[in-house]
Amino acid sequence: MDAALKPVILTYHSISDGRTPLEISPALFAAQMEWLKGNARVLSLEELVALLVKRSPMAARAVVLTFDDGFRDFHAAAAPVLRKLGLSATVFLPTSFLGRSNAWPGQPSWVTPQPLMDWAEIRELADQGFAFGSHSVSHPDLTALNATELEFELEKSKREIELRINRPAEFFCYPYGRWKADVRAAVARHYRGACSTGAGVVEPDADPYALPRVDAHYVRSMSWFRRMFTRRFEAYIAARRTIRRLRRQPEGIYARA
Numbered sequence: 001m002d003a004a005l006k007p008v009i010l011t012y013h014s015i016s017d018g019r020t021p022l023e024i025s026p027a028l029f030a031a032q033m034e035w036l037k038g039n040a041r042v043l044s045l046e047e048l049v050a051l052l053v054k055r056s057p058m059a060a061r062a063v064v065l066t067f068d069d070g071f072r073d074f075h076a077a078a079a080p081v082l083r084k085l086g087l088s089a090t091v092f093l094p095t096s097f098l099g100r101s102n103a104w105p106g107q108p109s110w111v112t113p114q115p116l117m118d119w120a121e122i123r124e125l126a127d128q129g130f131a132f133g134s135h136s137v138s139h140p141d142l143t144a145l146n147a148t149e150l151e152f153e154l155e156k157s158k159r160e161i162e163l164r165i166n167r168p169a170e171f172f173c174y175p176y177g178r179w180k181a182d183v184r185a186a187v188a189r190h191y192r193g194a195c196s197t198g199a200g201v202v203e204p205d206a207d208p209y210a211l212p213r214v215d216a217h218y219v220r221s222m223s224w225f226r227r228m229f230t231r232r233f234e235a236y237i238a239a240r241r242t243i244r245r246l247r248r249q250p251e252g253i254y255a256r257a
């Protein structure tokens with residue numbers, strides 16, 4: 001396939017008017033979704049991973065929408081726009097913080113605590129067709145855990161989501177984008193795929209357990225957002241990745257403090 005048409009998995013956190021890298025305003029979000037509706041094919045994460053695993057040709061101009069941390073504003077601000085446009089999305093939940101806030105230990109100091117959805121809201125959205133995956137129980141750096149602790153984070157979060165929404169939770173998202181070989185292997189025993197924060201478009205041979213994503217913060221300018229599926233867009237995202245590596249910053253914007 002044309003290199004410039006590779007799929008893009010977008011990462012959102014909060015859809016609100018704050019000014020941190022975690023926040024995309026409702027107006028900008030609506031404009032981005034309108035553009036995707038007319039210019040991209042929005043697939044579910046399940047559909048994209050199925051194509052990768054089968055080594056099937058990738059759908060041109062494919063986009064997957066993911067939302068990390070389960071912010072309450074997904075229910076209030078994002079879901080109505082997605083429903084109106086008929087776009088699917090996957091939300092990754094840190095199960096022990098639901099109904100509370102994102103004030104977990106290790107949060108960078110610039111993050112303002114914001115409320116997360118509760119199970120009633122999540123159940124309502126699941127009934128409307130939104131997909132939910134695990135973002136662990138307690139949002140730890142999984143690479144710092146022992147095998148028992150790791151198993152707990154992977155198994156308990158999956159079981160609780162499935163019990164609460166009565167549907168499978170087949171995908172995982174590494175907190176802070178942090179993983180290594182034994183973490184990946186444990187995730188692969190429970191899930192069908194996992195998202196990282198390593199910035200990039202999805203290559204045809206991408207590892208389904210370390211899927212690269214493009215953080216919405218990197219493309220908050222509509223002029224960059226509209227360049228999606230071009231070589232310039234790929235080069236721009238690759239440059240953002242390189243800059244973080246040169247600065248020895250972890251992948252993604254949501255680095256652990």
Ligand SMILES: [Zn+2]
Binds near residue numbers: 068139
């Ligand atoms: Zn997170």
